[in-house]
Amino acid sequence: MLSKGSKLYAIFNARCPRCQEGSLFKNKNPYGAAGMKMHEECSHCGESFKREPGFYFGAAYVSYGLTVALWVAVFVALTCFDWWGLITFSFFEDSLTFFLSGLITLVLALPVLYRLSRSIWIAMFVKYEGPEAEKKTSLQRPE
């Protein structure tokens, strides 16, 4: 499932969706310095990661979906696990517990969600061509 050539490989490894060799982001660690900065183009095949002005606006929709999934995961985690008896959760009685848990988890996961939503968004539009994908020159690239 996560072998090279699948969309999921490119998404979860933050790789160029065209060749799956070059990295989308300047830093491997999303929490590190420049963890959210993207390369202008693929270092291996030259695929443009900018594509067009405002391209990543659409990634906000993906981010929204991921955020909803995160809140659902927090709800399931609070409801199904005992948490060593520290948190006894009932949705209607402890909505503040749910809100704070969700908010803290969201803030901690934000850099990961940001990168994941951009990876998913660009993978939806770029077709995999293999590591031998021809290097694009600036003449082939729409500006």
Ligand SMILES: [Zn+2]
């Ligand atoms: Zn590439």
